[in-house]
Amino acid sequence: MNAEEKAYHERFMREAINMAELALRSDETPVGCVFVRDGEVIGRGMNATNKTLNGTRHAEFVAIAGILEKHPISSLKETDLYVTVEPCVMCASMLRQYGIRAVYFGCWNERFGGTGGVLNVHCDPSVDKPYPVTGGIFREEAIMLLRKFYVQENDKAPEPKQKKTRELKTEILPMEIHAPRPSSSKSETSQTQTG
């Protein structure tokens, strides 16, 4: 990735981070995304699982539902996704079925990532066309947003765990390799999360 390309992708990932920050302020898991077609943002989304009491309302779903109100489904084939956390297995499959062009993400999701974190839904054998993924754009910021969320209480969850003793860790280990090994048990983000 050259400097020009880097600047291009970071511009849109910044918009995705803005959505994740909005989610954090709304007591939602801070995952945000934007969909970009021809260099323009055509849809934005943030996690909405708490507000909707629906565990499938991930940022990608929310954004695509908005896009499909105005655009034909086929337009997604010329569209790229920028999302702060690696798409989960569910979202990775949805994106592939819709025929997304490419996916760019911030941090990996070792709890249920679908594009390298746990499974490789983007390139596994399937009846649908595979798509390329690029991870690690503003990775540290994406992780910090999630950590900030997990030191808060999630009062929608059953039998809330005692989180008062939790501390906000600010140290983020540098990436030793480009992608984490799927077998790794250490999570970048700690605890469960919806991405």
Added chain:
Amino acid sequence: MVADEPASSGLEHLGVVPRTGSLVPLKTKDEVRAALETFEAYILEVPARWAGAVKDAIQEAIPDLKTSDFQHLRRVVQFKYLPLHIQRRYRPPHPSRPRGDGSEEDSEVTEAEDDDTARYFLVSPTTAIEHATLIKVLVQKTPFGDAARPPWALTISVPALSPTSAEQAAQWSLEYWPVAYKNTNPYGPHSSLLARNGLELAPDAGTMLALADAAGKHVHDMGFGEQIGCVIVDRTAGVNEIVAVAGDARWRSPCGEPTSHNDPGNVMAHAVQRAIAIVGKKRLRVAGSDPDSVPSPAPFCDTPVTDLEKRFHTNTNIPPNGYLCVDLDIYITHEPCVMCSMAILHSRFRRCIFGKRMPLTGGLTADTALQKPKGDAVAGTGLGHGIFWRPSELNWKFLAWEWLDTDATTMITNNTDTLQA
């Protein structure tokens, strides 16, 4: 329909004819691996009274040997418990026995004595020691020091991992080597847990799947979607309370019109996604909030689109303070696609039952066997994901069954294999 009415009553009026068949528990990804993985091991014929000494000799020769790695395999076995193919290797059924030294008349007597005294010893994986080294160690020990009784080690295949049920242990004992079943299943749900849940679900499962069929038929007839349907049930009180019924709506436009069938349609309007969204809205209603106050763009298609869906939509038959789909069961006409399988997991369902296996697109099955109603498994394809029981990787797990109709002709067969259900 009244909220207190049992789920299955009244369904006849809707033309729902229960399907007849049985529930077959899905194999987990680890169970599939456990069933396939074998390693090569040495076995040795030893006189019973020397078995202890031979064991010590082997431990001395292979100090690093961890017998805990194969503790599911019996270490010392009598002749009569050996699988037939191993019995024949030690004692071919014809007179030319490799070590036969008596005449045919007295060989009967010798065999009877051997039965009593010979033992068969599982030495170690072949990776632990070279065959030549093993023999060299053994000939230095009693009783193999006697040139008349040289050590006789064979190499056999044995299951690498513990059996997950008594039936599997019995099968493996016939095929490979006597296996011990410890009444645990490290690779999936315990067989007694599955049996108990299967018994509970069996009486109404055919009715629930028939209702899912009807949901699929209705959306299909209206041109909204594929013939795929889904029913979400609360059975915590011992009877099925139908919480949500939804059909596929991938061909329905945001304005509510049927659209042309251009691949792939509206993926987020798959039956499972719609049904889960309907449960969320029901929960909001029970919690006293207005579901319409939460923006929900039309492409989610999370309101009823057929009369059948509407029937089960209005009653608020869901306990307050529930979380997602915890404690709920989901019935689907087809094996759900990877997206919907993970949606079920994210929603923390309790149990899942589906009708038709989807070898090219389904996300729940882990094995590649295409089950046929008559019981004979046919080799098929499968994605092998097993997204219902991968506790070391995914943060929820649930029980899952596939349904096999007694009469295969009643299965929905008009959908293509490449369909994402």
